[in-house]
């Protein structure tokens with residue numbers, strides 16, 4: 001499905017990113033495997049996971065190159081796109097996936113943990129997207145046909161909120177907004193931008209959600225394997241998904257769900273300014289006619 005395409009996957013040294021990189025290579029893509037190699041909380045941990053994934057892809061007969069930069073830094077993001085262009089002369093698909101967690105209840109969440117998580121997820125999506133988009137726009141303006149794809153990684157935490165993950169939920173919700181804007185701005189250059197909210201057993205979830213992530217009994221479908229999420233990502237990242245942009249999918253096990261986002265519900269317009277008491281009365285009436293939101297993950 002991806003013969004001839006060049007694909008960047010960020011944070012592809014382990015977990016979901018590794019599964020995506022291997023799946024793209026198996027479909028014929030040449031893959032830039034990015035990973036800074038950090039611990040679950042983002043602290044340094046030089047174990048070279050990107051090189052290991054590249055070795056695995058090459059051993060299976062695929063083509064891949066490692067990039068070890070920080071995708072949330074201007075230089076890391078610029079050199080990532082340069083890496084694809086220098087090695088393979090083109091870029092077709094960007095999968096933004098890298099990130100880490102620093103979970104705390106809001107009252108205990110310090111500024112450093114807020115900044116680090118917003119930086120790695122939100123800025124770590126924006127910067128590679130910006131550099132890739134600049135190249136695709138230049139290609140389109142030079143008259144070359146562009147069929148570029150971006151797959152961003154949100155989370156159920158971004159869609160509904162997740163107790164104890166205020167920083168992460170805000171960053172992942174921000175990625176949804178970024179996805180909508182990028183899809184609207186980049187469509188004219190031949191770039192499609194979608195987002196996924198995955199769930200899988202990785203170091204991010206295997207302890208925090210141990211029960212839900214438990215491995216299956218012998219011979220049963222391993223619903224929580226990260227490899228289950230990758231087929232949708234590969235399709236979104238391929239030519240075959242032409243016409244699909246600005247959409248959000250949940251992907252987990254054997255299930256794919258199209259998420260339907262904010263849209264106007266019950267509304268009232270009195271054609272003049274409300275008093276606070278009248279506004280409250282109207283709001284209560286509208287709420288009683290509305291569908292209640294789904295609760296955040298972990299809410300009592």
Ligand SMILES: NC(=O)c1ccc[n+]([C@@H]2O[C@H](COP(=O)([O-])OP(=O)(O)OC[C@H]3O[C@@H](n4cnc5c(N)ncnc54)[C@H](O)[C@@H]3O)[C@@H](O)[C@H]2O)c1
Nearest residue numbers: 011015016036037038070071097098099155199200202204
């Ligand atoms: N596992 C799940 O169930 C789940 C659910 C929802 C969303 N997600 C999202 O999926 C993505 C992948 O998560 P995962 O579960 O595979 O986690 P993971 O920890 O296994 O993999 C994340 C990778 O990103 C790398 N990374 C971190 N900061 C980086 C940086 N600045 N530059 C480059 N690489 C960096 C890490 O070294 C790591 O290898 C994340 O964005 C995560 O928030 C995961």
